[in-house]
Amino acid sequence: MSDWLDAGLLVNIVDGVAIGGLLFLLAVGLTMIFGLVDMLNLGHGALYMAGGYGAFLVLGTGPVSLMDYLLVAVLVLGVGAIAGLGLGVAVRPLAGRGHLDQALLTLGLGIVVAEVFMLLAGRGFQTLSVPPQLGRSVSLVGESYPLYRLVVIAVSAIVAVLTYVVFERTRAGSLARATVDDPQMVAAMGVNVGRVRAAVVMVGASLAAFAGVLGAPLLNLRPGVDTEVLVLALIVVVIGGLGSIKGAVIGALLIGQVQTLGVSLFPGLAAYALFGVMVLVLLVRPGGLFGRSVA
């Protein structure tokens, strides 16, 4: 009896990693944009929603072929990047006017985008089908587990490694980080600071829209999903520390576990656990787990 329980618990943990992976894709963009460009993008949830609904409008409710699915995912990555470019341009006039103005503008743009998709797709409950090749379940420690969620884990792990390597180990990454600390010096080295910043916003927006496609079969498509994921992503960023990719990984994994293992072990406390964890982390480390130490 007890080994069945252990296997069930293990499935819980794996599922937490899948949800965490999805949250990471969303939070990494938010944290990069905030940490490296110093821009607060509250339209991040709407980008997620746009990705999911965009894919739904193209693919529809019926069965989906793997080819179409991959094609749409790549397309959404591209469209997301373009949206990020637009977002960067829209926010530029607000340079030097503080975070509140940025927050209002991006939140407003997000509401408009979300409403447009509601008009196009209807306000009802929708979900995205998974291609049959990914729709089956596989055996995991003797328990059945949906393959698609393992794919989510794999994809987010790849993105995590890629972003880490690019931003921490390459020249482009160190330039991006340098533009925060000393933009004049970077500019003096002959680097176009504006272009570096635009690139960061584009990557972040693109990942958010992509998370929308990846997450739609799990979290479904419905009005309000944009604010729901935005709040989760903000919690992840606050826990992990601003601008830290490592922090986004750990924060997302932690929140993923709270939402699966936490619910399973303490069903009565599930509603409070999310904020409880955040408060706890902030009490111990006000800058987040991997936030840069206060100068």
Place this chain on the structure above:
Amino acid sequence: MSQHRRSAFLLRAGAGALALALTACGGSAAGPADDSSADGAADSMKVGLLIPQTGVYSPIGGEMQKAVDLYMAQHGDELGGRPAEIVTADSAGNPETAKQRAKELIGREDVDVITGIVSSPEGVTLAEEAATSQVPIVIANAGANAITAGEVSPYVWRTAFSTNQLGYSAGVYAAEHLGKTGAVLMGADYSGGTEVLAGFLAGYKAAGGSDPLAQIMTPFGKTQNFQPYLAEIPAEASFVYAFYAGGEAITFVKNWDEFGYKDKFPLLGAQNLTDEDVLPAIGDAAVGVMTVGLYSPALDNDANAEFVDLWKKKYDLLPSIIAVQTWDAMQLIDQAAATVDGTITAETLAAAFPNAGTIASPRGDFVVDPDSHNPTQSWYVRELQKDGDSYVNTVIATVPADEVVDQPSA
């Protein structure tokens, strides 16, 4: 220092975003209600269709709209021999919004009757509103027992069921066929869910079943991943009875299949779990799931043959239970209106409901009980089977009307 301030700001901004979202959801405007119910044209009627067009129950609302559209098209836009008009309003599945919309339908649109009404909390609120404003409602789904408990208002009628009937019938079947011990109950945590499960338990115990092993309630309308809740099912369970509808039914049945629970325990559900309105989105995951409901498109009677044929021609799908409940609500309004001599008003129509007579329903003929205002009906145990490319809720057993209790014992 700046990191400090930024994180604090980010927190506040997040909270602000949340608050904004909440006001956006809750603040749907509603104008002042005009309570004068003076009727419009002398010999026409107006029906308000109050359904959720947003939220997890929107698939159910959509199905109701389809049933009403088909009924009106089929009857030349006439009810009770008079030209009739349908006015649709979005309840958002929320009792407060539903009440506001009902007031608008009554005050501005001057409707003679309101139908639709999906969730139990909406049903309870609207039953009060109907009694106060003296405009009748015909509930096509909301099952809350309280709506028809005790002395029922002459303005409140129902062509669906009481949740006690819905759960009780399943309980009787489960005790006889799935085991008298080891029951596990799962449901959405709101009045609809808890009442259906209580009804199930009453029927289960009346038929010799013992206390359930566990009752697992999931947050209503917020659960997108049932995996952690499924993990709570004890390994020694002999079967699981579940109540989920609309979007939640889709997610639940998919998760049940994906996480391999199909091979672990038999699943018995309330009718909504595999109703035809959610089947296309669930797909193969639903095959083998048993549900207890008041209808199946596979039933063998003339009214059903005709109805299924009509529905398939128009929508290329099999009709759902929701569709039948709504269709019968229209039949009840139609037949009641036909007995009214002179002008149709909310008042004359309400007085006519007891005279509506037998409803030739696709579920089998039934009469709306003059005391309980609920249908007196048999319940069908259905197993979902795949036939070629289509899915059929095949009837495998019947729980007769006289074995089912309409209201919980006090």
